[in-house]
Amino acid sequence: MFTGIVEEIGTVSNIAKGEKSIRISLMCNKILEDTKLGDSISVNGICLTVTHLSKDSFTADVMPETLRATNLRSLKGGDKVNLERALSPQNRFGGHIVSGHIDGTGTITQIDREDNAVWITIQTVDEILKYIIPKGSISVDGISLTVQHVDNMQFKISIIPHTRDYTILPMKKVGDVVNLECDIVGKYIERLMNFKSEEPREKITLSYLVENGF
Numbered sequence: 001m002f003t004g005i006v007e008e009i010g011t012v013s014n015i016a017k018g019e020k021s022i023r024i025s026l027m028c029n030k031i032l033e034d035t036k037l038g039d040s041i042s043v044n045g046i047c048l049t050v051t052h053l054s055k056d057s058f059t060a061d062v063m064p065e066t067l068r069a070t071n072l073r074s075l076k077g078g079d080k081v082n083l084e085r086a087l088s089p090q091n092r093f094g095g096h097i098v099s100g101h102i103d104g105t106g107t108i109t110q111i112d113r114e115d116n117a118v119w120i121t122i123q124t125v126d127e128i129l130k131y132i133i134p135k136g137s138i139s140v141d142g143i144s145l146t147v148q149h150v151d152n153m154q155f156k157i158s159i160i161p162h163t164r165d166y167t168i169l170p171m172k173k174v175g176d177v178v179n180l181e182c183d184i185v186g187k188y189i190e191r192l193m194n195f196k197s198e199e200p201r202e203k204i205t206l207s208y209l210v211e212n213g214f
Contacts, residue, residue: 002042004095004137004144006082006167007031010043012075013057020064024048024075027057031083040100042084044168045142045179046070047100070102071141071177080168082142095144096137102179104128106140108172109154116161120169123154124180131182131190139181143167 010028024043031041035058039050048060067073075081087093106124113119122140132138132150139145140157149156164170172178 001087002047002084002095002098002100002142003087003091003093004045004084004098004139004142006084006143008083009166009168010081010083012077012079012081015075015077020067022062022067022072023051023059024062024072025052025057025059026081026083028083029056031085032056032058035085040086042082042086042098042100042142044071044081045098045100045139045181046072046102047086066102069104070179071105074177080171082167084142096139097184098139098142098144098181099184100142101181103131103182104180105177106154106180108174108176108178111172111174114158117158118164118170119148119156119158120172121154121156122178122180126152128180128182129153129155131186133186136186137183139179141168141178143169 008028008030010026012024013027014025016023035050035053037050037053040047041050046066048062050058051061052059062072104125106122108120109123110121111118129150129152132147132155134147134150136147137144138147143163145157147155148158159169
């Protein structure tokens with residue numbers, strides 16, 4: 001589990017391509033301080049497992065489904081990514097619950113500046129928009145952000161100077177694709193509301209046993 005508070009910007013140092021998968025290596029520093037093999041690290045909001053470590057980088061395998069559902073498929077050497085280690089009991093919970101399991105992607109359609117804030121408009125599909133609410137939380141490339149506006153085609157977020165300084169969002173431009181993970185609470189509520197349990201079994205009686213050959 002993550003919080004959406006980005007700890008470091010990493011750099012793609014190598015991408016080894018398989019038939020439908022990739023093995024990605026990332027240069028970083030802070031993220032490696034207490035990381036060990038098998039740990040989870042959020043890369044642009046995607047939960048990846050550390051498979052190799054060096055003094056200044058780590059490597060992770062990316063499955064075909066992850067490539068299809070995220071913007072990792074467009075990464076190349078030298079690109080920057082948001083990094084966050086999994087939440088530990090000692091951490092402050094500064095963002096919101098982020099699983100690292102991406103719901104899909106969106107496309108940046110507009111970027112506007114207003115004093116010290118930057119407004120970013122992101123267009124996405126109905127399957128994602130239905131979970132987005134005004135003043136609710138959403139993870140954009142692994143960053144915990146507050147939704148300021150939403151309609152039936154897009155939503156808007158406003159980022160503060162700190163977010164600009166410590167994440168890759170300022171490097172984005174109109175037309176870029178970002179990873180989206182909606183607040184998990186809404187998805188659980190929808191599942192529970194629509195869940196249909198099995199029909200209750202008929203009580204076992206003497207007549208029931210006789211009818212079924214016992």
